[in-house]
Amino acid sequence: MTELAARCVHAGEMDDPQGSPHSPLYSSTTFKFPSTQAILDVVEGRTLAPLYTRYGLNPTILALEEKLAALENAEAAWAFCSGMAAEAALFVSHGRKGVICIGDAYGGTLELLKDQLPLLGIPGHFLLGHELDRLPQLLQQGAGLVFFETPTNPALEIFDIAAIAELAHRHGALVAVDNTFASPVNQQPLALGADFAVHSCTKYLGGHSDLTAGAIMASKELLAPIWGWRKNLGQMLAPETAALLARSIRTLPIRVQQQNANAQAVAEALSQHPRVSRVLYPGLDSFPGKALAARQMSGFGGMLSFEVAEGGVAASAVADRLRLFALAPSLGGVESLITQPCTTTHHGLSAEERARRGISDGMLRLSIGLEDPKDLIADLHQALAT
Ligand code: PLP
Numbered sequence: 001m002t003e004l005a006a007r008c009v010h011a012g013e014m015d016d017p018q019g020s021p022h023s024p025l026y027s028s029t030t031f032k033f034p035s036t037q038a039i040l041d042v043v044e045g046r047t048l049a050p051l052y053t054r055y056g057l058n059p060t061i062l063a064l065e066e067k068l069a070a071l072e073n074a075e076a077a078w079a080f081c082s083g084m085a086a087e088a089a090l091f092v093s094h095g096r097k098g099v100i101c102i103g104d105a106y107g108g109t110l111e112l113l114k115d116q117l118p119l120l121g122i123p124g125h126f127l128l129g130h131e132l133d134r135l136p137q138l139l140q141q142g143a144g145l146v147f148f149e150t151p152t153n154p155a156l157e158i159f160d161i162a163a164i165a166e167l168a169h170r171h172g173a174l175v176a177v178d179n180t181f182a183s184p185v186n187q188q189p190l191a192l193g194a195d196f197a198v199h200s201c202t203k204y205l206g207g208h209s210d211l212t213a214g215a216i217m218a219s220k221e222l223l224a225p226i227w228g229w230r231k232n233l234g235q236m237l238a239p240e241t242a243a244l245l246a247r248s249i250r251t252l253p254i255r256v257q258q259q260n261a262n263a264q265a266v267a268e269a270l271s272q273h274p275r276v277s278r279v280l281y282p283g284l285d286s287f288p289g290k291a292l293a294a295r296q297m298s299g300f301g302g303m304l305s306f307e308v309a310e311g312g313v314a315a316s317a318v319a320d321r322l323r324l325f326a327l328a329p330s331l332g333g334v335e336s337l338i339t340q341p342c343t344t345t346h347h348g349l350s351a352e353e354r355a356r357r358g359i360s361d362g363m364l365r366l367s368i369g370l371e372d373p374k375d376l377i378a379d380l381h382q383a384l385a386t
Contacts, residue, residue: 004071004185005253012066012246014059022250023063025243029053054236056227064242065215067249071184071205072197074217078230079242083180083200084108085235086214090198091117091145093226094174098123098143102132103159104152104357105178106200107345128357129157135164139171147198149178150187151293154305154341154365155358156280158289161296165193174222180204183332185256186299195222203332204302207248207255213237255334258370259302265373266366266380270306275384277309277362302368303331305341308384312361315340319364321383324375331367336376339365 002010014023031050033039041047042057051057056065061079068077080086087109091099101113101124113124125138135146146168150159165175176196177189183204189197199205201213214237216226230236237245260283267281279286282293283300293300308315319327325338329345339345342361346354354360368376 001073007070008067008252009250011070012063012068014063023060023243023246025239026050026059027239028058031057053239054234055231056236058239058242060239060246061237061242064246067246068199068201068205068215069217071249071252072179072188072190072217074190074197075219076223077215077217078223078226079201079237079245080214080216080230080235081237081241082212083178083198083202083214084112085230085233086198086200086216087147087178088112089226089229089233089235090176090196090216091122091147092120093229094176094196094222095122095145095147098125098138098141098145100125100127100135100138100143100146100173102127102135102146102148102164103129103150103157104155104359105147105149106153106180107348109147109178129159135167136171139168139173143173145174145176147176147178149181150296151181151282151289151301151303153181153303153345154280154339154363156181156282156287156289156303156305157358158282158293158296160292161187161189161192161194165195169193180332181303182297182301183252183256185253186260186301187297190217192296195219201245202330204256204259205249205252205332206245207252207333209330209333209335211241211244211248213241213245255370256302257299259368260299262370262373262376263302263304263366263368264300266368266376267304267306269373269377270304270380273381273384275309275314276306278307280305303365304368305363305365307360308362308364310362312340312342315362315364316343317386318383321386322379323382324371324379325366333367334370336369336371337367341365 174195177194179197180200197217199215271279281304
C-alpha cells in the first residue's frame with residue numbers, strides 16, 4: 001500500500017489505450033455489448049463492466065470510485081451527486097431502526113433527520129457533546145446507526161471516533177463519520193473503527209468550489225444495501241463531475257497540508273488580537289479538544305472559528321469589511337471564505353438553541369484557502385481595525 005499522496009494520483013487511473021496519463025472522460029449514458037450473454041453477465045452480477053451511467057456502471061465513475069475508496073483505505077466507495085444524496089442513501093438503507101446524530105451536524109443533515117426521515121418512519125435522536133452520557137441508553141433502545149461529524153461545524157468540537165465506535169458496536173449499531181471537515185488527509189475514520197466515512201466532496205475533495213458531489217466509503221458488504229437506493233432514487237453524479245472530482249483529488253494532500261499550515265498561522269494571529277475574545281482551532285493549545293484531536297488527526301484542518309468580543313453586529317461589520325475573504329457559505333476550496341453562523345448555517349435556530357450549541361452571535365467561521373497567510377492575516381487585521 002502506497003502513501004496517501006501516491007494513491008491520490010494513481011488509484012483508479014485506467015490504462016488508456018491512447019496513452020492518456022489519467023482516466024479519460026466517458027460521457028456516454030449507455031455502453032455496447034458484443035452479445036446477449038455478455039450483457040447478461042453484467043446484469044446478473046457475474047462481471048463488473050460499463051452498462052448504464054445512472055447505475056454507476058460508467059468507466060469514469062468506476063475509476064473515481066476506486067480513487068475515493070483508496071482515500072479512506074476502504075474496500076469500496078460509492079459516489080453520489082451531492083453530500084446530502086450520500087447521507088440520505090446511508091440513512092434510508094442503514095438507519096431504519098433509528099439514527100443517533102451526535103453533535104452539531106450540517107444544517108441539511110439535521111433537517112433531513114428531523115423533518116423528512118420521520119415521515120418514512122425513520123426516527124432521529126439528537127445528542128449534543130455534553131449529553132454523550134445518554135448514548136448507551138439510546139443504543140439500548142435499538143437505534144441502528146450512529147452518525148457524527150468531527151470536527152463539527154462551526155465550533156470545531158472533537159468526538160472520539162474509536163471510543164464511540166467501540167460503544168456502538170457493543171450494542172450492535174453501525175457508525176458513520178462525516179469526514180468532510182477533516183478530509184482523509186487529516187483523519188481516517190475507518191482506521192479508527194468507524195464503519196462508514198461520508199463526504200461532501202463539494203468541499204476539500206473537489207477543492208475549487210466548482211463541483212457538487214458526495215461519497216460513502218465502507219466495506220463491500222455494508223455498501224451493498226445502498227446500491228439499489230442510489231440507483232432508483234437517481235442519485236448518480238454526472239461523468240463530467242466525476243472526471244473533475246478525480247482531477248481535484250490528485251492534488252488533495254498538497255492543498256490540505258498548506259491549508260492546515262495557513263489555518264494554524266491565522267488562528268495564532270487572531271488569538272493575539274484584542275477584539276477577538278475566543279479562537280476555536282484544534283491546533284491551538286487553548287483549544288479544549290486539542291489532545292484528542294492530536295491523537296486521532298494527523299493535521300488540524302483548514303477550518304476555524306473566532307468570536308468578535310463586541311457581539312453580532314460588530315462581527316457582521318468585520319465580515320463585510322474583509323477584501324480577500326469572500327462572504328460565502330461552503331468550505332474547503334482554494335479561496336478563503338467567511339460566514340457568520342447566526343446569519344447563515346444556524347440562522348434557523350433560536351438564540352437559546354444557538355447558545356446551547358456554543359454558537360454566539362459574534363462568532364465568525366473561516367474556511368482557509370491557499371492564499372499566503374500573511375495576506376489573510378493582513379486582511380483580518382484591517383477588517384478588525386475599527
Ligand atoms: N456534510 C457537511 C459537513 C457539510 O458541510 C455539507 C454541506 O455544507 C454537507 C455534508 C452536504 O453536502 P452537499 O452540499 O455536497 O450536499
